[in-house]
Amino acid sequence: MVGTLLYQGLVGLSEAMYLWLVAAGLSLIFGVLRILNFAHGSLFMLGAYLAFYFIRLLGGNFWVGLLLGPMVVAAVGWALESFFLRRVYHLDVAFQLLLTFAFVLIFDDLVKLVWGPLYQSVATPAVLSGAVRVLGRPYPVYNLFILGVGALVGLGLWLLLEQTPWGTVVRAAASDRDMASALGVRVPRLYTAVFIFGAWLAALGGALSVPVHTISPGMGESIIIEAFLVVVIGGLGSLKGAFLGAVLIGLLHAYGIMFLPMFELALAYIGMAIVLIIRPWGMFGVREV
């Protein structure tokens, strides 16, 4: 019984990693730019489709797809920030939300236009296919790989933000934009860089999901809603919160399917409602004025 529970926990954890990559970018962008990017799920979807496209184009090489897909999405992120978002920073927050929402609609249909409305999939790369025995049960190697990537991204983000000069500048701009600007930080350029990085993270999650999840035009909306639940639970703007929130949602899904299949879907919302009542700003969020 304990073995089953642990095993199911591992399954939940590997699913949580995709969510973590999306929520990390979403939270990072909000923390620095103060923009909630509704289109972040669409960037995840775009990452998946572009990776799929390159894998097919280049004769099934997964690694090239994983490299090129997110890179193209990073370029899309650059265009979004420099041509559109930049023009609404001075406006009421509602118009910033509406702008990113417009891109959700646009990307949804663009993907359908280019790749069609059907489900698509590719094979798992040979090195990562197969399974190892964990707790006496077969556990896909690919899931282990995903756990590794998730942990690496977490570690990388921590090193980048806490241990490098660039990280210090990002944190300074996040806590006081005007002061950072007065001290010589080129804030507009920093905003572009952070948005590109966040878009790349989401697309990386999407590209990684290609071999195990079928991809479809609806995948962006389901992940952005889950990512919203994650950042509400963890606290918008906090990376630690995004990580723990993603893990919590992943585990809730995994155990929910096991014990309460009827209410599996509701569990995440109940979790969010409880957090909202007890700690309205999330587990690691800071109260905003």
Next chain:
Amino acid sequence: MDAVASRRRWSRLLVAGVVIALLVLPQVGGRFWQYLTLNILLLSLFSLSFNLLFGMTGLLSFGQAAFYATGAYATALLLRTEVIPLLPSVILGTVVAALLAAFIGFFCVRHTHVYFAMLTLAFGMMVYAIMWKWTPVTGGDDGLIGIPRGSLSIPGLFTIRMDPLAHYYYFLTVLALLGIYALYRISRSPFGLVLNGMRENAGRVEFAGIPTRRYLWWAFTIAGFFAGLAGSLMAPLESTVAPASAHWAKSAEPVMASLIGGPFTFAGPIVGSLIYIGLKEVIVRFTQYWLLIFGTGLLVLVLGFRGGVVGFLLQRFARRDSPAGPAEK
């Protein structure tokens, strides 16, 4: 002063003209025009409910379809019993939607505007998922079909069957106009003034001793009530309800209509609904990628025309007392 008085007289004449046109339409227009008009009325009511939050308080709800769909499903379930008549079904369905809005609103109004947008979207999609998965009650993916329109009757006095579209046309039009009038009165009431104050400066309203969160909660519930009314009136018209009516693509419709028409005037969302439905009617004949065009339009509106059509016209023709424009930070 003269200009204001004359504008008021003109707008009264305009309203009277529109109401008369609505009432004589079934005598001159066929089923297509009646159906189109009803859809415009439903979207107007739905958009005004959204704009009670957005235009007045600045809160952007991306989950308004949850209440629209809840009203529709509740009314459909009541009508399908074949025991409860039309009017009580519509009223009860609307109340159910308002109760759901009160429940969800409790969580949504506790935060900043960003959290509000995020939470309304998440809760809206929760309602969508419930309708999609709770097959025994909601019919799942197929939704509810064969919803009867029932009849309007006072026992012993008269009974009017609602099956003919022309009959239902009047029922829907009268209730929708009553709903729109009620929303107009709410927006011009002291309650509405407080909401407007919150858009301008929430801190000051709070310093004046007004419990802002409770006002927002009420506004959210009222908005849910009127969205629910629109949905309740829609179900017997279409005779089917599907989970898509709760999807965020549906929630985007009132957003779009309000922005096209202009969110800062009362009539804006109505004008926007007219344009939206008219455009959609034409565009879907040429392409299935409606959302792409719709999204691009939204982009243009946000970047360039935040006052919408009505805001633009008012600014153009009455420079002096133009409506409150989009608040800049």
